[in-house]
Amino acid sequence: MADELITPDELLSKIDHRPSGTGWMDTPVEIRKGMYCYAANPKSVETLGLPNAHAWNPVDEDWKLPENWQQIISEGFRERLGKFRSFKVFMDICVRCGACADKCHFFIGTGDPKNMPVLRAELLRSVYRNDFTKVGKILGRLAGARPMTIDVLKEWWYYLFQCTECRRCSVFCPYGIDTAEITIMGRELLNLLGLNIDWIATPVSNCYKTGNHLGIQPHAFKDMLDFFVDDIEEITGVQVQPAYMEKNADILFITPSGDVFADPGTYTCMGYLILFHYLREKYGLKVTWSTYASEGGNFGFFTSHETMKRLNSKMYAEAKRLGVKWILGGECGHMWRVITQYMDTMNGPADFLEEPVNPITGTKFENAKSTKMVHIAEFTADLIKHGKLDLDPSRNDNKILTFHDSCNPSRGMGMLDEPRYVLQNVARNFYEMPANTIREQTFCCGSGSGLNAGENMELRMAGGFPRANAVKYVHEKFGVNMVACVCAIDRAALPASMSYWVPEVEVTGLHELVANALILPGEKERETDLRGEPLPGMEE
Amino acid sequence: MSTEKSLLAKKQEILKNWFEATVATYPPDTARFLKSHKDPFTNPVGETTYRSLTVLVDALMNGADRDVMTAALDPVMRIRAVQAFSPSMATGFVFSLKQIVRQHLAADSGSRNKTLAELDQRIDEMALAAFDIYMACREKIYELKATESRNQFFSSLKRAGLIADSEADGEASADGPGL
Numbered sequence: 024m025a026d027e028l029i030t031p032d033e034l035l036s037k038i039d040h041r042p043s044g045t046g047w048m049d050t051p052v053e054i055r056k057g058m059y060c061y062a063a064n065p066k067s068v069e070t071l072g073l074p075n076a077h078a079w080n081p082v083d084e085d086w087k088l089p090e091n092w093q094q095i096i097s098e099g100f101r102e103r104l105g106k107f108r109s110f111k112v113f114m115d116i117c118v119r120c121g122a123c124a125d126k127c128h129f130f131i132g133t134g135d136p137k138n139m140p141v142l143r144a145e146l147l148r149s150v151y152r153n154d155f156t157k158v159g160k161i162l163g164r165l166a167g168a169r170p171m172t173i174d175v176l177k178e179w180w181y182y183l184f185q186c187t188e189c190r191r192c193s194v195f196c197p198y199g200i201d202t203a204e205i206t207i208m209g210r211e212l213l214n215l216l217g218l219n220i221d222w223i224a225t226p227v228s229n230c231y232k233t234g235n236h237l238g239i240q241p242h243a244f245k246d247m248l249d250f251f252v253d254d255i256e257e258i259t260g261v262q263v264q265p266a267y268m269e270k271n272a273d274i275l276f277i278t279p280s281g282d283v284f285a286d287p288g289t290y291t292c293m294g295y296l297i298l299f300h301y302l303r304e305k306y307g308l309k310v311t312w313s314t315y316a317s318e319g320g321n322f323g324f325f326t327s328h329e330t331m332k333r334l335n336s337k338m339y340a341e342a343k344r345l346g347v348k349w350i351l352g353g354e355c356g357h358m359w360r361v362i363t364q365y366m367d368t369m370n371g372p373a374d375f376l377e378e379p380v381n382p383i384t385g386t387k388f389e390n391a392k393s394t395k396m397v398h399i400a401e402f403t404a405d406l407i408k409h410g411k412l413d414l415d416p417s418r419n420d421n422k423i424l425t426f427h428d429s430c431n432p433s434r435g436m437g438m439l440d441e442p443r444y445v446l447q448n449v450a451r452n453f454y455e456m457p458a459n460t461i462r463e464q465t466f467c468c469g470s471g472s473g474l475n476a477g478e479n480m481e482l483r484m485a486g487g488f489p490r491a492n493a494v495k496y497v498h499e500k501f502g503v504n505m506v507a508c509v510c511a512i513d514r515a516a517l518p519a520s521m522s523y524w525v526p527e528v529e530v531t532g533l534h535e536l537v538a539n540a541l542i543l544p545g546e547k548e549r550e551t552d553l554r555g556e557p558l559p560g561m562e563e
Numbered sequence: 564m565s566t567e568k569s570l571l572a573k574k575q576e577i578l579k580n581w582f583e584a585t586v587a588t589y590p591p592d593t594a595r596f597l598k599s600h601k602d603p604f605t606n607p608v609g610e611t612t613y614r615s616l617t618v619l620v621d622a623l624m625n626g627a628d629r630d631v632m633t634a635a636l637d638p639v640m641r642i643r644a645v646q647a648f649s650p651s652m653a654t655g656f657v658f659s660l661k662q663i664v665r666q667h668l669a670a671d672s673g674s675r676n677k678t679l680a681e682l683d684q685r686i687d688e689m690a691l692a693a694f695d696i697y698m699a700c701r702e703k704i705y706e707l708k709a710t711e712s713r714n715q716f717f718s719s720l721k722r723a724g725l726i727a728d729s730e731a732d733g734e735a736s737a738d739g740p741g742l
Contacts, residue, residue: 477711
């Protein structure tokens with residue numbers, strides 16, 4: 024008997040750790056906990072009048088779809104192919120060269136081949152070929168076509184919500200295919216069946232009802248800013264006085280509501296308040312806030328074109344109502360892609376506003392000629408360039424900084440140098456991350472496009488790894504202890520990512536650093552920064 | 564040649580085989596990518612894995628202690644703890660080292676069995692350290708989830724005006740980092 028026992032060597036040699044090598048069409052989707060966000064609350068879907076609002080659970084077999092769901096998807100597909108030329112072109116022209124395959128932070132981080140952008144797009148293309156091309160209808164799988172089934176639909180849902188629409192892949196595509204646009208269309212189609220995620224649907228519903236994603240009522244919005252006013256007075260000795268819905272102010276300021284409620288964005292919000300107070304005192308510039316247009320973010324962008332348009336329109340409606348000259352936008356990510364690439368054809372032209380000119384410096388913001396909306400990093404960079412801000416960058420000397428280019432301001436609007444210019448004028452310790460992880464090639468925080476929920480933490484951490492890996496490098500090489508960014512989702516998502524991958528590094532917005540350095544008229548000698556931490560030389 | 568010396572001579576081959584066995588735990592398309600790029604920012608998973616395994620092979624041969632193994636294992640385990648691996652799959656790559664070492668150890672060496680027993684013990688130690696890190700990472704993930712949920716909950720109460728914002732009531736914790 025003893026002879027029949029397997030030896031340790033034989034036992035070890037029989038263990039095969041390799042996964043099966045089935046083709047992607049034959050690898051069934053496994054909806055794994057930690058990788059997906061909860062299903063949309065039907066009430067939120069109903070608020071917007073979007074179709075097929077219903078309760079469902081991604082891990083249940085039955086998604087409680089309408090009987091004719093395949094017809095709904097197919098007709099929706101056809102309608103969008105006709106309406107959006109780019110979508111039709113992107114369905115046809117990919118030659119599967121693979122240039123995009125390894126550029127996605129989700130593929131790199133999760134190691135799941137279906138997160139290769141080309142394969143994520145193939146999820147839709149395979150159905151497109153089957154339903155809308157002759158070769159696909161005749162040759163079927165040979166031509167890469169497959170019919171829409173419930174398993175395919177689940178695969179769509181699982182992987183289209185594992186894309187942050189960051190567009191890094193599109194930078195490398197020789198045909199310029201914007202895979203984010205394919206995800207956007209795929210999510211629109213899923214929305215026709217009521218298959219949104221709650222982290223998107225409920226903020227959109229809140230924004231539609233109360234003006235911002237968090238559902239902050241006007242009085243609560245003002246209360247929060249009042250808290251900041253008190254904190255600022257404690258730190259600087261100066262009482263700033265934000266204006267609300269001030270008719271005929273020069274500028275309407277709109278920022279993501281996350282800055283008002285979520286640390287560390289709140290410090291950036293305090294930074295805006297301090298800057299606007301300075302500009303009013305020194306130059307008489309009147310900047311107003313609005314509790315109606317109290318959201319720069321636009322999760323409608325992650326739902327459907329129509330929803331994006333509806334949420335975007337209120338910003339311009341408020342600017343018109345108040346009679347301001349133009350709009351200044353805060354440190355937000357996708358708001359800027361919506362403004363720069365979609366606003367003009369959705370709700371433009373905003374011809375009731377003036378072409379933006381900085382009244383303090385006389386600079387014309389030619390890039391915002393049509394949208395009438397200027398990014399605060401451009402605005403502040405212009406003020407610094409003309410010597411209009413009194414700055415003491417030594418107050419940020421204990422911060423060893425790097426800059427994370429947020430995907431949408433960098434790839435969506437081409438804003439690369441202005442934030443760096445501001446940063447290097449308000450702080451003195453700055454180190455870039457490696458070239459293939461910044462500027463146009465920046466890696467996503469891993470939580471954009473409405474995926475910064477708590478329940479999908481594994482996905483967020485895996486997707487955030489390429490960015491965190493570059494931060495870790497500058498932390499180890501230069502002692503970087505703070506990563507700066509110009510996006511509210513970054514500020515909400517990166518702290519968790521840093522906490523997991525590089526716990527020694529904190530996260531800051533750009534205008535938190537500006538306000539630390541900005542010398543307010545009549546201020547007392549500051550002992551702490553906006554976080555209440557001792558300034559360099561004030562430690563005891 | 565003594566067993567130790569023959570092992571040292573095969574160090575690079577052992578590392579190569581172990582790295583290949585480790586990346587083979589990923590789907591074939593992914594494994595190809597992990598092996599093909601050397602830039603640590605283009606291919607952070609592959610390169611981090613390779614760096615970790617390099618230090619671990621040294622540790623195995625030098626008889627380094629558990630702290631050294633833990634430090635070397637941390638980066639690779641931190642990655643595998645958030646990928647689509649079961650706990651045994653996430654940590655199992657360590658055991659494949661036993662088989663690889665056996666393949667490379669000179670068969671005629673007189674002290675083969677003694678050396679193998681020692682190496683097996685060190686590899687077992689390494690596997691235990693890997694499992695500890697895996698668990699610590701999973702606990703960290705759940706802590707992050709709990710912290711975000713707690714912050715959202717307190718924030719909702721705050722927005723609804725249900726929390727008195729006095730310094731004395733200790734509610735400062737409601738605004739923890741990461742919200």
